[in-house]
Amino acid sequence: MNIDNNLKSIFEAITNNNLDKALKLCDQFINKQNEHIIFNFKGAIFLKRKDFHLAKDFFLKSINSKADFIDPYKNLYVIYDINKEFNQLLEITKKIYSFEKSNAIYNFQLGYAFENCGYLTESLKYYEFALNLGFKEKLIIFNNIGNIYLKLNKIKDSIKYFKLGYKTDSQNKIILNNLIRAYLQNRDLENAKNYLDKAKDIDPNYEEYNYNKAEYFFLIFEFEKATEILKKQISEKKDIKNNLLLCRIYFNQGKKEEGNQLIEKFYKENPDNIQIKNFIGIRYLCEGKFEKGWTFYEFRKQNLDDQFPFIKKWNGENLDNKRILVYSEQGIGDAIQFSKLLLRLKMLCKEIHFLINEKLNGIFKEDQSGIKILTAINPEIVKYDYKITLGSLNKYFYKDMNHIRDSLIKTDENKVEKFKKKLINFDQLNIGAAWSGAFTGMNAEFRAIPFSKFKDLLTLNANFYCLQKDIWDRDTQLFDKSNIHNFGNLLLNDLTSFIQNLDLVITSDTSILHFSASIGKETWALLPLDYDWRWGKILDYFKYDNLRIYRQKKFNNWNEIVSNVKEDLQKRINEK
Secondary structure, X not given: OOHHHHHHHHHHHHHOOOHHHHHHHHHHHOOOOOHHHHHHHHHXXXXXXXXXXXXXXXXXXXXXXXXXOOHHHXXXXXXXXXXXXXXXXXXXXXXXXXXXXXXXXXXXHHHHHHHHOOOHHHHHHHHHHHHHOOOOOHXXXXXXXXXXXXXXXXXXXXXXXXXXXXXXOOOOHHHHHHHHHHHHHOOOHHHXXXXXXXXXXXXXXXXXXXXXHHHHHHHOOOHHHHHHHHHXXXXXXXXXXXXXXXXXXXXXXXXXXXXXXXXXXXXXXXXXXXHHHHHHHHHHHHOOOHHHHHHHHOOOHHXXXXXXXXXXXXXXXXXXXXXXXXXXXXXXXXXXXXXXXXXXXXXXXXXXXXXXXXXXXXXXXXOOOOEEEEOOOOOOOOXXXXXXEOHHHHHHHHHHXXXXXXXXXXXXXXXXHHHHOOOOOOOOOEEEEEOOOOOOOOOXXXXXXXXXXXXXXXXXXXXXXXXXXXXXXXXXXXXXXXXXXXXXXXXXXXXXXXXXXXXXXEEEOOHHHHHHHHXXXXXXXXXXXXXXXXXXXXXXXXXXXXXXXXXXXXXOOHHHHHHHHHHHHHHHHHHO
């Protein structure tokens, strides 16, 4: 029996699951010339036995024996994927890719590895390469790209790829329901309803279909129908997200007792579930139970997506002469409100590098001693002792915030003078206005005020300036006919300079509220019944000067709030 036949007999034994025989043959036929192949065979045997530790050892031995033998790399890919060891998966995939960069499968695998490590932009690049190189399983790539764009909040791009997947296979219930999910997130309820009807014909019992249907009813305020679906799903012990949506329905309606009972029940039944921990943490923060709240707040997804794994996380260690990276992981409002925490952190350390999203560039002061504002980092050039997310600083310093009067938010005096010339009339009040934020935000429907109700304020004798960028479709016609002056196209780094010229800002729960309040401008906040925790008890510690809050007393009843604001505004106009 020659060498080739020896290896062939081992391969056949493995293929036929004669694993004991295969191991004996490996030990019988191993030599210096073929040891890289034999080690790989042994790894494959233990992989079949699900002994991943031994399998990994033999694959690594095979690589050490012959570094340009690709098979053990491919097998390690399988193990790292099964074990969800995504950092190792990425490294091994890069090596596989280096063997043949024009291979469609290797490009797909690299895109997949980047995606699972959180490098979404890089992931998209290699998925696109795989498509261009003729990757056969197009449906998988379309679905993966669609999901990535959803994570990036680029919903129109997400819809584009889910639709490509749907055209590839219109009977695939996964891609169809992902398309529905994207339409729901885009608040395109007409298309969502249309595709829900198609999904029902394919599989009316599919969990994702029923969850999407419940969310559709939630978004059109038909809570009873949504609740009925979710309770049925929960009774069948389906995905935990059904529980969380049901809790949101209760809390948004102001049914706090039902909501709290439900979330506590879910937590007792699922004490290790990260989504429930995060949700219950937000409820604790809403109620002012901060010590518990901060503990559970750490389970928010943005914090658990461990960026920069090569930098040690700060857990309260001594920071004398240390450099720490703080990165903003949430929305614009959080970046503005919690940037103040850096001023307290700076008392403990040598230097802070504050990493922000590019769209926030220019809104923070750049001349603060020891605090450097960045939109990108190069850890090979600049070394960091520790890292922490901006939101996680709360648990260390929230009680100290009222002792810090300074702010990191920048106002450009030259721009203030430039924008001053754009105001209409200084004999009347000049009022900034925002009644709705981005329509894709969490609970956006409940935080936004229909312009049909808000416009009643515009009848008063004052000059009104629109500060929000997005105008919802339902508001467009009335908005275009109104007497409000549109400055919604201002860049973020111009916003505070424009607001400085105003007498007052009236806004729903949007980033405009944080911009205005953070620079001490008189600001009136119009909040829903179940308002965000950032406008609850935490304001005892993060006081905003000149902030007045109007809260709903009944679910979705903006009439009373607008009426009260109008009355108070008339008094303010009379004072002018």
